[in-house]
Amino acid sequence: MKEFILAAEDVNKTFQGFKAISNLNFYMDKGELRTVIGPNGAGKTTFLDLITGRSKPDTGSIKFEEKTELTDLNEYQIYRLGVGRKFQTPTVYVDHTVFENLVLSLEGSRGVFNALFARVTPAQRDRIHEILKTINLANKADVKAGTLAHGQKQWLEIGMLLAQNAKLLLVDEPAAGMTDEETVRTGELLLSLAGKHSIIVIEHDMLFVRQIATKVTVLHQGAVLCEGTVDDVQNNEKVIEVYLGRSKARA
Amino acid sequence: MTKRETSLGALVAFVVIVVAPLLNALPPEESFFHLSNFSLNLYGKFLTFGVLAISVDLLWGYTGLLSLGQSLFFALGGYAFGMHLMLLIGKLGQYHSDLPDFMVFLGYPKLPPHWVPFKHFWFALGAVALVPGLLALVFGFLAFRSRIKGVYFSILTQALTYGACLLFYRNDFTFGGNNGLTDYKFLLGHDLRSAATQRALYISSALLLLGVYLFSRWLTTTKFGKVQRAIRDSENRVLFSGYAAANFKLFVFVVCAMIAGLGGALYVPQVGIINPSEMEPVKSLEAVVWVAVGGRGTLVGPIIGAVIVNAFKNYANRAFPDYWLMLEGLLFIFSVLFMPKGIVGLPAQIRAALSRPKREEEPAKPAAPAPAPVEAEAESV
Structure with a gap:
């Protein structure tokens, strides 16, 4: 049996009376590419916040690789375990060049004194150029990241996760603001990473979900509504009700 | 940093570190070139x-x-x-x-x-x-x-x-x-x-x-x-x-x-x-003003700002002692509003303003008051 890369059990999180996550149970195998969908306010991003240490759950446990309790750790400790995150709105260092963005993301020491004397080694340089090719930004290496187009920033941030060589990638709405062609390329990129890395993708674009998804988890009101293949999920009565129910009723 | 900037920086450093003390030590006091002990x-x-x-x-x-x-x-x-x-x-x-x-x-x-x-x-x-x-x-x-x-x-x-x-x-x-x-x-x-x-x-x-x-x-x-x-x-x-x-x-x-x-x-x-x-807190605030005026996020800017603002302060304290604090406040507001990159960023700002001739008014004016302190700096060097 495969090891769980991530196991969340009975997780609850309340924001000023609003139950963002409610008795959530979520298991994911190592090497899996999982897509999480759900209507607005279903708790998708909150769930990522809880995994990455940005906020702490009120109750429950989130275990990484079946041994490390993530809820006891802070953001950078969790990162160092090998959990990388791409934010919903692309978050890159706007005043740094694309190359420098990747330098800062490369795996390796994160210490203050190391940073004082670290040099970019030829091996690291090669690795960065490799990533730049993968994310289609090879000719933008020395451009300030702030000047990139929205879609390119998204890619740069994915590239930063690649540089980190994370075990678990959390990718929040990677296709947002991308053209159709870019979306397809992003999907291909994520598919090529699955297996080597475990990936959770949060997405709204069902076309994109269909492209990449093997297993889909539907979140609703902070809990898992159902799990299965894209077709299973799209034909599931409950899902149709949650997504379309109200509009159907109105129609 | 370009080669020209480096050599200019070296020249300024040479003048400040070597020439100025020599002008103080060597020429007789009545000489035109003499730099007074006070200065x-x-x-x-x-x-x-x-x-x-x-x-x-x-x-x-x-x-x-x-x-x-x-x-x-x-x-x-x-x-x-x-x-x-x-x-x-x-x-x-x-x-x-x-x-x-x-x-x-x-x-x-x-x-x-x-x-x-x-x-x-x-x-x-x-x-x-x-x-x-x-x-x-x-x-x-x-x-x-x-x-x-x-x-x-x-x-x-x-x-x-x-x-x-x-x-x-x-x-x-x-x-x-x-x-x-x-x-x-x-x-x-x-x-x-x-x-x-x-x-x-x-x-x-x-x-x-x-x-x-x-x-x-x-x-x-x-x-x-x-x-x-x-x-x-x-x-x-x-x-x-x-x-x-x-x-x-x-x-x-x-x-x-x-x-x-x-x-x-x-x-x-x-x-x-x-x-x-x-x-007193105002002293720390003053240092922030120097940086804002000179150019935040650069290393030359703070030095230029510190020298120019203080040279100006030195002059203003004698010329109109009651108004220095107000002037300093104005200087700060002015820098923040019209010279976000400070004096150091001024050339680029002027160039940008000139290449965009439609809005001639707003960037040209802020540039005007700067020359006075710049002269003060030249004198100090």
């Missing part, structure tokens, strides 16, 4: 302000930490060195006692224990950097661990300097109360008031400024510098890239406190006094 002393003071300004900018412009208490560290460095100078007065004080005058006056039976090691020059020199560094370490550790950021950090640093200021005003705090430490006579066996000693202090200030500048330039080009600016632009991303942002902030905060302390140590023998007014 050289004044410029020496400005150079120590330049050191302080760089420390403000390394925090504010490069790390996004607006410290409104940087003068505290400057003053602490000054006090540490002032203590040494006090103990060198010997029996030449008003009361002809081995104790500093204020201690006799306040009835101290003997030197307080923490004053004793300041008899040694090297101890005082170490304390100049280490005392501010230690305070910054403790304060920074607590602040950054609690993730105090932005305006809250600024307010806390201001409160810190104000608190320290009140403490130093107290006579029983053993640092001379509101009179502070003054009436120094000697330094390393030299008469402090002689032109040669003051010249040496001026040169030391210039060398310190050069050293701090080169150090900062090195620091900002390392990976540390990249992380620093990354924290400024997106602290969240830094945390989610595995960096303990707090440690980086703490390191730079301590380094900047030490830099400010060194500047303060050279400031004190040149002005001849240190008292708690140097810790």
Whole structure:
């Protein structure tokens, strides 16, 4: 049996009376590419916040690789375990060049004194150029990241996760603001990473979900509504009700 | 940095470090080329302000930490060195006692224990950097661990300097109360008031400024510098890239406190006094104004800002003493509104304005008042 890369059990999180996550149970195998969908306010991003240490759950446990309790750790400790995150709105260092963005993301020491004397080694340089090719930004290496187009920033941030060589990638709405062609390329990129890395993708674009998804988890009101293949999920009565129910009723 | 900028910088450094002291030492006093003792002393003071300004900018412009208490560290460095100078007065004080005058006056039976090691020059020199560094370490550790950021950090640093200021005003705090430490006579066996000693202090200030500048330039080009600016632009991303942002902030905060302390140590023998007014929040605010006027996020900007604003202050304090604070406030608002990159960013700003001829009015005007201080700077160099 495969090891769980991530196991969340009975997780609850309340924001000023609003139950963002409610008795959530979520298991994911190592090497899996999982897509999480759900209507607005279903708790998708909150769930990522809880995994990455940005906020702490009120109750429950989130275990990484079946041994490390993530809820006891802070953001950078969790990162160092090998959990990388791409934010919903692309978050890159706007005043740094694309190359420098990747330098800062490369795996390796994160210490203050190391940073004082670290040099970019030829091996690291090669690795960065490799990533730049993968994310289609090879000719933008020395451009300030702030000047990139929205879609390119998204890619740069994915590239930063690649540089980190994370075990678990959390990718929040990677296709947002991308053209159709870019979306397809992003999907291909994520598919090529699955297996080597475990990936959770949060997405709204069902076309994109269909492209990449093997297993889909539907979140609703902070809990898992159902799990299965894209077709299973799209034909599931409950899902149709949650997504379309109200509009159907109105129609 | 381009080759031309480097050679220009080297030229300026040469003029400041070598030519200016020579103009003070060699030509006879009535000569046109003679630089008076008073002027050289004044410029020496400005150079120590330049050191302080760089420390403000390394925090504010490069790390996004607006410290409104940087003068505290400057003053602490000054006090540490002032203590040494006090103990060198010997029996030449008003009361002809081995104790500093204020201690006799306040009835101290003997030197307080923490004053004793300041008899040694090297101890005082170490304390100049280490005392501010230690305070910054403790304060920074607590602040950054609690993730105090932005305006809250600024307010806390201001409160810190104000608190320290009140403490130093107290006579029983053993640092001379509101009179502070003054009436120094000697330094390393030299008469402090002689032109040669003051010249040496001026040169030391210039060398310190050069050293701090080169150090900062090195620091900002390392990976540390990249992380620093990354924290400024997106602290969240830094945390989610595995960096303990707090440690980086703490390191730079301590380094900047030490830099400010060194500047303060050279400031004190040149002005001849240190008292708690140097810790008043307004002093730290002034340093922020220098940086804003000169150009935040650059290393030359703070130096230019410190020299120009102080040259202007020096002139304004004589010409219209009642209005200096208002002028300074205007200068700050003006810089923030119309020169976001300060004097250093002005050429680029003018070029951009000229290449965009449609809106001729708004960028052209802000450029106008700048030339006056620029001349002042030329004079100081």
